[in-house]
Structures are given as structure tokens and as C-alpha cells.
Amino acid sequence: xxxxxxxxxxxxxxxxxxxxxxxxxxxxxxxxxxxxxxVRYTVVSYDPRGLSRSPLDGPADTPHADDADEQVQVWxxxxxxxxxxxxxxDDAVVFGCSSGAVVAVDLLARHPERLRRVVAHExxxxxxxxxxxxxxxxxxxxxxxxxxxxAGPAMARLAEGLxxxxxxxxxxxxxxxxxxxxxxxxxxxxxxxxxxLGRVLRPFSSALPDLAALxxxxxxxxxxxxxxxxxxLPLYGPAERLAELxxxxxxxxxxxxxxxxxxxxxxxxxxxxxxx
Numbered sequence: 001x002x003x004x005x006x007x008x009x010x011x012x013x014x015x016x017x018x019x020x021x022x023x024x025x026x027x028x029x030x031x032x033x034x035x036x037x038x039v040r041y042t043v044v045s046y047d048p049r050g051l052s053r054s055p056l057d058g059p060a061d062t063p064h065a066d067d068a069d070e071q072v073q074v075w076x077x078x079x080x081x082x083x084x085x086x087x088x089x090d091d092a093v094v095f096g097c098s099s100g101a102v103v104a105v106d107l108l109a110r111h112p113e114r115l116r117r118v119v120a121h122e123x124x125x126x127x128x129x130x131x132x133x134x135x136x137x138x139x140x141x142x143x144x145x146x147x148x149x150x151a152g153p154a155m156a157r158l159a160e161g162l163x164x165x166x167x168x169x170x171x172x173x174x175x176x177x178x179x180x181x182x183x184x185x186x187x188x189x190x191x192x193x194x195x196x197l198g199r200v201l202r203p204f205s206s207a208l209p210d211l212a213a214l215x216x217x218x219x220x221x222x223x224x225x226x227x228x229x230x231x232x233l234p235l236y237g238p239a240e241r242l243a244e245l246x247x248x249x250x251x252x253x254x255x256x257x258x259x260x261x262x263x264x265x266x267x268x269x270x271x272x273x274x275x276x
Contacts, residue, residue, distance in 0.1 A: 003057050005055060006047065007052065007054050008027065008046035008047075009044070010086065016090070016092040017095065018095070019034075019095050020101070024193050025100075026188055026192070027045035027047050028045075029045070029260065032260070032265075033260055033265065046082060048100075049074070052192060068199065069203040076104075076111075079094070080111050084114075093118075096119070099124070099200055101122060102120075102207055105118070105125070112217040118222065119222040119224055119271065119274060120221065120223055121224040122235045123238055124205045124235060124238060125208075125238040126205045127208050129238060136205070139205050143201060158201075222274055224250070224251045225250060226254070226257060227255070235257050254267050
């Protein structure tokens with residue numbers, strides 16, 4: 001890709017299903033549900049630019065590697081180029097979660113001819129909310145805490161802010177109970193946190209989707225959210241509002257924001273049902 005080299009993985013056969021990870025995640029985010037999906041699809045997952053095994057061009061200590069915000073359109077161009085490589089003659093299906101869902105929505109707005117269906121799970125498009133100001137302030141505060149105190153305190157503040165109004169639940173599995181692929185990704189995710197907290201969280205959550213471009217192709221879009229996220233406005237609210245603005249039904253999935261990791265089999269079954 002221009003400016004980066006992307007690591008991607010494929011499994012299965014059939015039409016291409018591109019899985020776009022969110023947050024600090026990479027291709028391993030979907031390892032738990034990929035086998036279920038690969039029965040019917042060629043499942044493609046990848047590490048977004050600058051994360052894990054997808055290095056940016058040039059030395060790691062160049063200014064752009066530390067300071068410049070990542071751009072939604074650049075990431076969606078990466079996704080389109082992957083589709084051009086792996087599904088050059090057929091339209092494809094795309095699933096994205098969190099910031100990956102922001103990328104998926106932009107991909108549909110700009111390249112609808114390449115896509116048959118797009119499932120956008122909890123894109124944090126804050127500007128769609130009636131009052132985005134407190135949530136925008138939270139994400140700005142998280143970035144400043146990251147810059148002054150580091151990733152640990154920043155993630156703690158993010159978790160605290162997102163938990164407001166939501167029932168606090170114990171993790172479905174302890175780290176040692178997670179599948180090996182997810183355990184391996186967890187280590188990489190920790191390394192990716194500076195990119196997510198410093199260069200992705202704010203610009204992606206403040207992106208404005210092109211509603212004028214989306215309306216003619218809204219039948220291809222499935223706005224989605226986790227059942228357990230209903231009281232988390234910055235996660236559930238934008239998907240709900242996107243559905244309203246485009247005249248689509250909001251589809252609920254098992255679990256919360258990380259349902260694909262916490263309940264991969266049930267999540268995959270729901271995704272297959274939605275796609276077909």
C-alpha cells in the first residue's frame with residue numbers, strides 16, 4: 001500500500017468476507033469466529049497500517065510515525081485495495097467493528113460498487129449523536145492522559161468513561177482462558193495502544209459519514225450494535241442514529257462492544273444469518 005505494507009490472512013473458500021478490526025486490534029481479533037465464517041466465505045482479515053505486522057514505510061522514529069493523526073479515507077483505501085487484490089471481479093461482503101466499522105462505512109460511501117453488504121458494528125461516529133460534546137471531551141481527555149501519563153492510565157479512563165450508565169460485568173473469560181490466537185493478539189494490542197490512543201481514537205470518532213453518498217446505497221448497509229451496549233451511548237448511539245438517518249433497521253448482536261471476541265461462535269452465527 002502507499003506508505004505501508006499490510007499483513008493479511010485468508011482462510012476458507014467462497015465469496016470474500018473482509019473483516020476490518022477496530023481499536024488496537026489486528027487480524028487476530030476475529031480468530032475465534034473465523035472458522036465458522038470460513039465454511040461459507042473466503043475470510044480475509046488484516047492488520048491495519050501502523051499496527052502489529054503492518055509497518056509504515058520509513059524509520060519508526062520519523063515524525064509521522066508518532067504525531068500525525070491516521071485518516072479514515074486512507075484506511076478505507078487500504079481495504080479497497082485488498083478487495084481489488086483478492087476479489088477483483090466480484091463484489092464482497094465487509095464487516096467492521098468499532099473504528100473498523102467507521103472504515104467500513106466510509107468504504108461503502110466511496111466504493112459501493114465493490115460491495116454487496118456492509119455490517120458496521122458500533123462505529124463510534126460521535127457527530128451523529130444529538131449531543132456529542134461530552135463524549136468528544138472524554139476521548140480528547142483520554143488522548144491527553146495518554147500523552148502525559150501513558151497508555152495504562154489512558155485506557156483506565158476510557159473504560160471508566162464508557163462504563164458510565166452501563167452495568168459493570170466481569171470478563172467472560174480470563175486472559176489465560178482465551179484462545180491461543182487471541183492471547184497472541186493481546187500482546188500485540190498492547191504494543192499498538194500508542195497508535196490507537198494517540199492517532200486513531202480522536203480522528204476516527206470525529207469523522208463525519210457522507211450521508212448523501214450513503215442514502216442511495218443504504219440497502220447494502222447493516223448498522224449493528226451489541227445487546228449489552230444499549231446503555232453505552234457513545235458505542236450504541238451512533239449505530240442507532242445511523243440506522244434512523246438511512247431508514248435502516250438496527251441489528252443487535254450477542255455481547256457488547258467486544259462481542260466478536262467474548263462470544264465468537266454466537267457472534268459468527270448471528271453475522272452469517274444477517275449476511276444471508
